Amino acid sequence: MEGHSYLFLLLGVFCIQGSSENLEENLALKGTAVQSTTYYSWGAANAIDGIRYAPGTASFCSITLNQLNPWWRLDLLDYYCIxxxxxxxxxxxxxxxxxxxxxxxxxxxENNGNxxxxxxVVTSPLPAGGxxxxxCGRMEGRYVNMYLPNIQTHLTLCEVEVYGAVYRKKVYLRMKLTSSVDTAAVSNTFLDQLQSTLGLSPV
Known part of the structure; x- marks a missing residue:
C-alpha cells in the first residue's frame, strides 16, 4: 500500500503594504460617497473631492439636512486595513x-453602515477649517461612516481622507500526496489550486 502524506498551506489575514508612498495615498479619492439627506447642492461627493479648504458658504463641503442621526458613508470599493x-x-x-x-x-x-x-469619536469642537x-490601527473594512447618533443637526464634512493598505483574507489549501508522486506534477497542481483559490488568472 502506498504511503500518503498531506500538504497544508495557510495564507493568513494580512495587508498588502507596498512602499511608504502607497500608505500616503488617500484611498477616499477612489471611492464613492452617499449621505442620509442632502442640503441643496452640497452632496456627499464634495467630501472626497480632494479639496480641504472651503471658503465662503462651504462650497466644497457635504451637508445633510437638519435631521436626527445624520450620516455620511464612503464606499472604498475594496477591502482595506485602515x-x-x-x-x-x-x-x-x-x-x-x-x-x-x-x-x-x-x-x-446594516443600519446604513452605522x-x-x-x-x-470627535469629542471636542473642531475649529472652523480645522x-x-x-x-484606526488596522481596522478592516470597505465602508467608512461619519455618524452623529441621537443628535438633530446638519452633518457637514469638507473633506474625509482615508489611508491604509489592501486587505486579503486567509485561505486554506490541503493536498493529498502519495510517496511515488511526480514532483513537477505536484508543483503544477499546487500552483493551479493556489491561483484558483486567490482568483488569479493563469500565467
Missing part, C-alpha cells in the same frame, strides 16, 4: 457641528 482617517471641518461657520461625530469602519451595511465597529486625524 490606519488613519482625517477629517476637515467647514471654514466659514458652525464648527460645533462636528462634535460627537463617530467614525465607523467595517463591511456591513453599526460597524467604531474607530474614534483638520484632525484619528488612528
Amino acid at each position: 490606519y488613519k482617517v482625517t477629517i476637515t471641518n467647514r471654514a466659514d461657520c458652525c464648527p460645533e457641528r462636528m462634535t460627537g461625530v463617530e467614525i465607523r469602519i467595517g463591511n456591513s451595511l 453599526n460597524n465597529p467604531r474607530c474614534a 483638520t484632525v486625524s484619528f488612528s
